[in-house]
Amino acid sequence: MVVATAPVPANHHRDPDEQEYAVPSPTQSTNRTANRVARAERILDAAGDLLVSWGYAKITVEDVARRAGVGKGTVYLHFPTKEALFLVVLLRAQTAMIERTLEVLRQGPEGIWPSTLARTTALALHESPIIATVMKGRTETLGTFARAAAEYSTELVERRRTTAQTYFDVLRDHGLIRTDRPLGDQMYAYSSILTGFLVAEPLLGEQPASTPPSVEHHADVLADTIRATLGESDADDTLHVAWPKVTALFEDLARDARAEIDRYTHATRDT
Amino acid sequence: MVVATAPVPANHHRDPDEQEYAVPSPTQSTNRTANRVARAERILDAAGDLLVSWGYAKITVEDVARRAGVGKGTVYLHFPTKEALFLVVLLRAQTAMIERTLEVLRQGPEGIWPSTLARTTALALHESPIIATVMKGRTETLGTFARAAAEYSTELVERRRTTAQTYFDVLRDHGLIRTDRPLGDQMYAYSSILTGFLVAEPLLGEQPASTPPSVEHHADVLADTIRATLGESDADDTLHVAWPKVTALFEDLARDARAEIDRYTHATRDT
DNA sequence: TCCGTGACCGGATTCGAAATCTGGTCACGG
DNA sequence: CCGTGACCAGATTTCGAATCCGGTCACGGA
Numbered sequence: 001m002v003v004a005t006a007p008v009p010a011n012h013h014r015d016p017d018e019q020e021y022a023v024p025s026p027t028q029s030t031n032r033t034a035n036r037v038a039r040a041e042r043i044l045d046a047a048g049d050l051l052v053s054w055g056y057a058k059i060t061v062e063d064v065a066r067r068a069g070v071g072k073g074t075v076y077l078h079f080p081t082k083e084a085l086f087l088v089v090l091l092r093a094q095t096a097m098i099e100r101t102l103e104v105l106r107q108g109p110e111g112i113w114p115s116t117l118a119r120t121t122a123l124a125l126h127e128s129p130i131i132a133t134v135m136k137g138r139t140e141t142l143g144t145f146a147r148a149a150a151e152y153s154t155e156l157v158e159r160r161r162t163t164a165q166t167y168f169d170v171l172r173d174h175g176l177i178r179t180d181r182p183l184g185d186q187m188y189a190y191s192s193i194l195t196g197f198l199v200a201e202p203l204l205g206e207q208p209a210s211t212p213p214s215v216e217h218h219a220d221v222l223a224d225t226i227r228a229t230l231g232e233s234d235a236d237d238t239l240h241v242a243w244p245k246v247t248a249l250f251e252d253l254a255r256d257a258r259a260e261i262d263r264y265t266h267a268t269r270d271t
Numbered sequence: 272m273v274v275a276t277a278p279v280p281a282n283h284h285r286d287p288d289e290q291e292y293a294v295p296s297p298t299q300s301t302n303r304t305a306n307r308v309a310r311a312e313r314i315l316d317a318a319g320d321l322l323v324s325w326g327y328a329k330i331t332v333e334d335v336a337r338r339a340g341v342g343k344g345t346v347y348l349h350f351p352t353k354e355a356l357f358l359v360v361l362l363r364a365q366t367a368m369i370e371r372t373l374e375v376l377r378q379g380p381e382g383i384w385p386s387t388l389a390r391t392t393a394l395a396l397h398e399s400p401i402i403a404t405v406m407k408g409r410t411e412t413l414g415t416f417a418r419a420a421a422e423y424s425t426e427l428v429e430r431r432r433t434t435a436q437t438y439f440d441v442l443r444d445h446g447l448i449r450t451d452r453p454l455g456d457q458m459y460a461y462s463s464i465l466t467g468f469l470v471a472e473p474l475l476g477e478q479p480a481s482t483p484p485s486v487e488h489h490a491d492v493l494a495d496t497i498r499a500t501l502g503e504s505d506a507d508d509t510l511h512v513a514w515p516k517v518t519a520l521f522e523d524l525a526r527d528a529r530a531e532i533d534r535y536t537h538a539t540r541d542t
Numbered sequence: 543t544c545c546g547t548g549a550c551c552g553g554a555t556t557c558g559a560a561a562t563c564t565g566g567t568c569a570c571g572g
Numbered sequence: 573c574c575g576t577g578a579c580c581a582g583a584t585t586t587c588g589a590a591t592c593c594g595g596t597c598a599c600g601g602a
Contacts, residue, residue, distance in 0.1 A: 036545095060592085060594085061593075061594060061595085062548095062594095070546080070547090071546060071547040071548060072547075072548065072594095072595095073547050073595090073596085073597085074545090074546055074547070076594090076595065077545075077546070080595095081594080081595080082593095082594060082595085181495070185488075185492045185495075188471075188489070188492060189492050189493075189496050191471060192464070192467040192468045192471040192493075192496075193464055193467050194467070195466075195467040195470060195471040196463040196464050196466040196467020196468065196470070196471070197463045197467065199466060199467070199470060200459075200462060200463040200467070217456075218459070221456045221459060221460050222460075222463075224452070224456075224460070224500070225460050225463075225464065225496070225500045228500045228502070229495070229496045229499045229500060231499070307574095331563085331564060331565085332564075332565060332566080333564075333565095333577095341575080341576090342575060342576040342577065343565095343566090343576075343577065344566090344568085344575065344576050344577070345574090345575060345576075347565090347566065348574080348575075352565080352566080353564095353565060353566085
């Protein structure tokens, strides 16, 4: 028998008893749908974990099922296809990020500053390997899935763009950012800057070991850049006026994102 | 016979008579080394053209020779190896960019503003497909060559970093940019912003067809961002003092870059 | 009755040995 | 003495065989 020379990290052996998410004993009483949801979540967690460590191509639906502690067929009771499953994994991570933004927004009106938004995004990216995977190694861990993911979620991307535009519109209307530049330019600048800080993160030759981990620090520099570029300022204390509008905007987005997830969940949908 | 289904663009047939750079008649009188240099340049041009349209992997040394209108062995009289040849192609493009920066620098002291520098870089990138190739599709057109390129030119990269640091140091010393932020942060911000604008260029859903080609416009937005972030200002007219220093800095860099090219040229070097 | 399961199917992917290609050399010709 | 292209060996591609895995479905247990 030839030993497989797969480039799988040594610490990721495919033992059946690797199950991180063991089935929580056969509770026979509790609500049916509750169990169902919990199981779906276990499958998604398993899929997410495997995605960041193995990459889409190497993952078998059976791997996911095994790790989730369910049968292979069960996966297909929840998701119509492997693609749909991982699409939901991605959507879920994205939604989590939107909701994280919402949390910050709800904490106080300062959350609506673009600099704060960017800062939150940068920090979230360093904690959520899934999102980081999506934004960076496009063709690395996602492989053939990248195209499918891009196609399926076209409308959500467009939805995000619209939200962003309205967001900047609100900020401009309330004099919270400079209006001597076209809105399109500001959006372009914002996304470019964010992209740059996200992808350039690990680059740049090793600095002298003065700054220890500096993830937060880099996020601060990013926030500074955004602030300087957009010229954030709250002359008339309109921050409190814009606050609920922006919050509502993102709540809408979050709702739509959640709805999008449902579209690809339960395989038991008619067609 | 099976027709090759290679993904080579249809307009790039490998006819031997495709030679764009025909040998300019057998001039037998003029200086020897002049001919030699001209030939080396033809080879480099051919290699560069092929690189951007075919990618490193698909190019044959014979392809390059054919297009340059020389024999295959001749290529090896000028460059010790295929890698060295393409390394010089890259170094040459990079040097061209440095020299383009120098041109702008020599035109007037305004050239030393980081915003101008970034603007020039962005514009140059859109005209030099080679550099654009290097900065963007790292693993696309460069393929296996990417690693080699990175390794060989480690010192030049470090050299660039040092130059950049000194550059920002000079600007700070003369009060041309804000000094209330650490130098490291400013360098980090500068490179991140630049990277972001360069890679995010083609992204962002189609805007309403208001702005026609907008390459220049995008470069302007980039310049604006840099300016706002670094807080460029010339309170004491020290711009003229810093000018020669910065120019000298980049002239040194250009000289070193040219020297680096020579290191990999003429195959007739001892070892 | 209904949910979960895993054996099973066929298309897709991988593997590997044979065939082809290509980077680099070198003897020769101009 | 410079340039050339036939030539060599190692690397890469090809292509059919073997394997794998996404998706289905008949069955068994609750």
